[in-house]
Amino acid sequence: xxNIDQPTEMTATEGAIVQINCTxxxxxxNGLFWYQQHAGEAPTFLSYNVLDGLExxxxxxxxxxxxxxxxxxxxxxxxxxxxxxxxxAVRPGNTGKLIFGQGTTLQVKP
Amino acid sequence: DAGIxxxxxxxxxxxxxxxxxxxxxxxxxxxxxxxxxxxxxGLRLIHYSYGVKDTDKGExxxxxxxxxxxxxxxxxxxxxxxxxxxxxxFCAISESGTSPLHFGNGTRLxxx
Numbered sequence: 638x639x640n641i642d643q644p645t646e647m648t649a650t651e652g653a654i655v656q657i658n659c660t661x662x663x664x665x666x667n668g669l670f671w672y673q674q675h676a677g678e679a680p681t682f683l684s685y686n687v688l689d690g691l692e693x694x695x696x697x698x699x700x701x702x703x704x705x706x707x708x709x710x711x712x713x714x715x716x717x718x719x720x721x722x723x724x725x726a727v728r729p730g731n732t733g734k735l736i737f738g739q740g741t742t743l744q745v746k747p
Numbered sequence: 748d749a750g751i752x753x754x755x756x757x758x759x760x761x762x763x764x765x766x767x768x769x770x771x772x773x774x775x776x777x778x779x780x781x782x783x784x785x786x787x788x789g790l791r792l793i794h795y796s797y798g799v800k801d802t803d804k805g806e807x808x809x810x811x812x813x814x815x816x817x818x819x820x821x822x823x824x825x826x827x828x829x830x831x832x833x834x835x836x837f838c839a840i841s842e843s844g845t846s847p848l849h850f851g852n853g854t855r856l857x858x859x
Contacts, residue, residue, distance in 0.1 A: 667844075667845060668845060670847060670848075678852075679837060679850040679851060679852050679853055680790070680837070680850050681850070682847040682848070682849065685847055687845075724789065724790065726790075728844075728845070731844060732797075732803070732844070733778050733795065733797050733841065733843075733844035734792060734795060734803075734805065735780070735792070735839075735841075735848055736792065736806070737782075737789050737790040737791070737792075738789060739787070739788065739789035740789050740790075
């Protein structure tokens with residue numbers, strides 16, 4: 638079976654840094670993805686890790702440790718528009734399936 | 748944005764009626780997916796397709812069927828809708844089995 642855990646809610650201050658953690662247990666592993674979803678909208682792709690280490694993309698970075706079944710998404714210089722849900726998703730094996738965690742709702746306050 | 752169109756965008760139907768949702772893509776991507784999203788459950792995979800006429804079940808496939816007769820279209824059918832199928836349904840596409848998914852704008856289905 639698959640199990641993906643993220644905190645349900647987080648709050649942070651504009652201009653600060655926030656780290657959203659994701660732990661997973663899956664049968665097989667073929668990549669971990671992060672998505673952003675604003676209320677009432679579709680999810681949009683943020684980042685992808687398949688090897689251990691840090692991937693940086695502007696204000697967003699994502700880290701993966703396959704041996705620990707752990708990833709985090711780091712958001713720097715937070716802006717009000719970063720208030721959204723952040724979804725962690727894992728590809729177990731080679732089927733092409735993508736399984737999502739329940740998502741973390743981030744509220745950025747002034 | 749990836750060329751994905753879901754139709755209808757909103758639908759209200761009665762319990763026991765059949766419902767078909769359509770996903771159309773213009774990207775010629777091999778993989779297509781149907782998810783539902785409910786409060787407290789996140790996105791859950793219903794069915795997915797890895798090619799024309801090639802489909803497989805996801806996490807919550809009971810009560811749903813799919814068909815893919817051509818690359819660009821992936822249909823999701825609820826044979827006899829139930830109130831528990833009230834949800835927002837998202838279609839997604841992926842170029843390969845390792846590529847990111849890109850999502851359509853969703854269909855809000857209400858079963859009364």
